Amino acid sequence: QVQLVESGGGLVQAGGSLRLSCAASRRLYSGNAMGWYRQAPGKQRELVATASDGGSTNYVDSVKGRFTISRDNAKNTVYLQMNSLKPEDTAVYYCNAVSRGTYYWGKGTLVTVSS
Numbered sequence: 386q387v388q389l390v391e392s393g394g395g396l397v398q399a400g401g402s403l404r405l406s407c408a409a410s411r412r413l414y415s416g417n418a419m420g421w422y423r424q425a426p427g428k429q430r431e432l433v434a435t436a437s438d439g440g441s442t443n444y445v446d447s448v449k450g451r452f453t454i455s456r457d458n459a460k461n462t463v464y465l466q467m468n469s470l471k472p473e474d475t476a477v478y479y480c481n482a483v484s485r486g487t488y489y490w491g492k493g494t495l496v497t498v499s500s
Contacts, residue, residue, distance in 0.1 A: 394494030
């Protein structure tokens with residue numbers, strides 16, 4: 386079993402920045418992916434960004450150019466640098482990991498962007 390623990394959420398004004406972190410409790414099997422999803426009030430959970438352990442990344446169109454996902458595989462940690470935040474980025478952000486076909490989720494961290 387893998388536990389994912391997020392940190393870094395909070396309240397920020399529009400145009401500001403936040404950095405989310407997610408640490409896995411143990412090393413994941415090779416060929417894994419880690420990433421971030423978000424769920425805004427009244428909306429479905431959506432993928433924000435993912436990064437494989439091989440270095441490939443993927444972003445939802447709405448955050449391209451503003452958010453950057455990165456990993457420190459030695460620390461079993463994934464980060465999400467969020468710049469130029471908008472009120473519509475307000476959501477609970479969930480860390481996700483996929484390893485050998487098993488999905489793991491963090492409990493989520495709230496990001497609130499005020500206008």
